[in-house]
Amino acid sequence: xxxxxxxxxxxxxxxxGPQSTDDxxxxxxxxxxxxxxxxxxxxxxxxxxxxxxxxxxxRHSGLIKKMDGKEFPKEIVTETWxxxxxxxxxxxxxxxxxxxxxxxxxxxxxxxxxxxxxxISNK
Numbered sequence: 001x002x003x004x005x006x007x008x009x010x011x012x013x014x015x016x017g018p019q020s021t022d023d024x025x026x027x028x029x030x031x032x033x034x035x036x037x038x039x040x041x042x043x044x045x046x047x048x049x050x051x052x053x054x055x056x057x058x059r060h061s062g063l064i065k066k067m068d069g070k071e072f073p074k075e076i077v078t079e080t081w082x083x084x085x086x087x088x089x090x091x092x093x094x095x096x097x098x099x100x101x102x103x104x105x106x107x108x109x110x111x112x113x114x115x116x117x118x119x120i121s122n123k
Contacts, residue, residue: 024055024085024092024103028110028117037065037072043110043117053085055092 028043040062048054061077083092083101092101092110102111108119 023122026119026122028119030115030117032115036067037063039063041115041117045110048082053087055083055085057081057083057092 025046030041032039042060044058046056048056059079063075063077065072081094083094085092090103104111110117
């Protein structure tokens with residue numbers, strides 16, 4: 001009986017949900033429309049090194065500009081950011097320009113300014 005109880009505790013402790021809250025790596029998307037057009041953003045977030053809290057984001061944005069009711073061809077913009085993750089505050093800080101991205105483990109999303117990026121897959 002004691003052995004079964006201990007094994008059950010070990011099994012319970014080793015079980016994780018579909019995702020660890022410490023693992024931010026994945027693909028996040030956001031779509032938004034504004035007066036000048038539409039933008040579809042994709043953020044590919046991955047660890048930059050295996051030991052620290054440094055992450056890298058490859059941002060791919062597809063922008064369709066509008067002017068006077070006319071839509072222009074889609075433009076693709078790609079950027080790469082290096083970020084430092086603070087697990088206590090659950091924030092990622094971009095190292096060059098100081099952008100702050102907030103990680104929400106409950107919704108599995110990233111918040112950059114007023115834009116929310118939802119996780120669509122894990123890496």
